[in-house]
Amino acid sequence: MNILPQRIKQLVNYGPRDYRLVSDAPLPTPKARELLIKISACGVCASDVHCHGGAPMFWGSATAPSWVKPPVVPGHEFFGEVVGYGEGALEHFSVKMGDRVIAEQIVPCEQCRFCKNGQYWMCEKHDIYGFQNEDANGGMCEYMLFKPTSRVHKIPDSLTRNECALIEPFACSIHAVNRGDIQFNDVVVLSGAGPLGLGMVQAIRLKTPKLLIVLDTIPERLRLAKGFGADLVMNPLEEDVVAKVKALTDGYGCDVYIEATGNPASVPQGLQMIRKMGRFVEFSVFSKETTVDWSIIGDRKELDIRGAHLGPHCYETVINFFERKLFSAEGVVTHTYSLDEWEAAFENAHSAESVKVLLVP
Template sequence: MSQLPETMKAVVCHGPEDYRVEEVNTPTAGPGEIVIKVKACGICGSDLKVYHGADMYWAGDDPWLKAPVIPGHEFYGEVAELGEGAAETHDLQIGDRITTDQINPCGNCMYCNSGKYWMCQVHNMYGFQREVAEGAMAEYMKFSPQSKIYKVPEGVNDYEASLLEPMACAVHAVQRATIEFEDFVVMAGAGTLGLCMIQLIKLKTPKTLVVLDANDRRLELAKKYGADICMNPTKEDVIQKVKDLTNGYGCDVYIEATGNPKGVTQGLEMVRKLGRYVEFSVFGKETTTDWSVIGDKKELDIRGSHLGPYTYPIAIDLFERGLVSAEGIVTHTFDIDDFPQAIATAQDPEAIKVSIKP
């Protein structure tokens, strides 16, 4: 019989800008399932786009986000309840610190069956679809039997553990860039994901790492984390400056993590012929460009990056060895009752990562 309370506090999304802190039923663990006591849940840029009603989440007869739903996909917690077989399958016991991927894969589609689970055709994401994948802005959260479980060791502190999902996604994006020793790399965007990527890019030891952001405070942190050159595109012609630094050719690698459509066109102009462009951002609206630059003009290698497949163990190891850090990235934490203040703070340019601790 479950020892968990019958009800819990949770943030419930009912619609754009209609989020309420409510008392809801506490999840229980069925066969193979795990319930965690949530220790932290970050507010992501995509959470803000959902909050403000971005069409990509809400539009159409079958929208991706199915309200009412408990949001939250950047999380970790302690094992609070184990369903039948879960302890043996995952080598777990009550109290273990764990996390799992943002995606709750179906386990049956072509992508899941070929090991590409992060591209699951059903694509249920924690915090976006009611019941099948409720999120972590709650006191408790349930993981499905298909979840890949990652233990969080003692050597990873609470701030670092709360950043495991963004860092895992950042690892995948940097892997997609296949950075070489002689590369001139431009990282566009120094938000949470960009600051994670900067640390990882530096570990790849490219010849030059340039970071672009419109927020000077974030650029200061980017410099601390290893950027060789920082530029503010609202204050200088960054495209011309990068070309001047590369004998007119442009950068070898451009990683886009601004969430701003201007970051796309800027990057396509800035990257050299035969260069590599990695698109990470989730956009709130469409962006357009002259596609001939990709083929006829430059023959670019365009690569997408989605989630953090197989990269959580890498992120955990890098944190544990002190090779990456959460210092300065998690800027604010709030109790679940203070969600209105948390979501407002997350939209403040002076904040970076805002976290909820139920």
């Protein structure tokens, strides 16, 4: 029988650029239908870095309230082991003590129009683990709670730690690719070969389009994308990617453009290289507002613009793909740090040296 500690380590967000490691936080006590999870690893997402840096989309502005509600434990790319539970929790989630589990990023309210219609990932209240204090403390800690409305999935023993840590980002990848409605004869351009982009490369490859082109400015990420199945890779800093894509498509442009860089320059780039009536999928979390010439979308090209948010109904697919070796984590997780080293982890996650950075308690 495991003896649980009474005091634990947590990284706590108190405000922009005010994150502190708390070494003597009380062990969370699970209430009815809540699970206590011993965290095995938690990824550092670009949104974590933007939030730490004070991006207005997280902290609000003169016209919008703050979405983040500190103090809160950050981290939404976590997985771990069931080590405790409140009344009815094991039956509620169909798990048992010792199971490896992951919860989806969102904690649905179950009361709003979207939740009642089954569109839980667009919940109006929209609590995301790692951003809203007691309602959704995240996984950059030793132990956390899975709330009663969580979407919880069991993880088989066959998956490695790195594969488990990529379930959340790769679920987002699959959802974005599904939004693109890729057909066999499509020329697809994916802009961005970060952790999510590399998941998208693998998902797009399974859709077997006519041609898959991946864009990024970091050579190592382009190398990984090529290894995961991209037909062509290009660096926008080194060549005219718009002209090259048009040359490859008889001047028309690509059929599908998926934007996954977080760089505002990638958006007008995509609008220039996509064909008339093409499908533009926007996935990125930007640190600042991005503007484009909307006449391109409407009057000039009549584009189909599709957003992609979170990874609904995709977690079990990612787990299955890892089990069947249709997805690979090889080379995606590049660095691991302890909770004590969180500052170095955040700095590295913001650099070109890393792909996916993990915090391992």
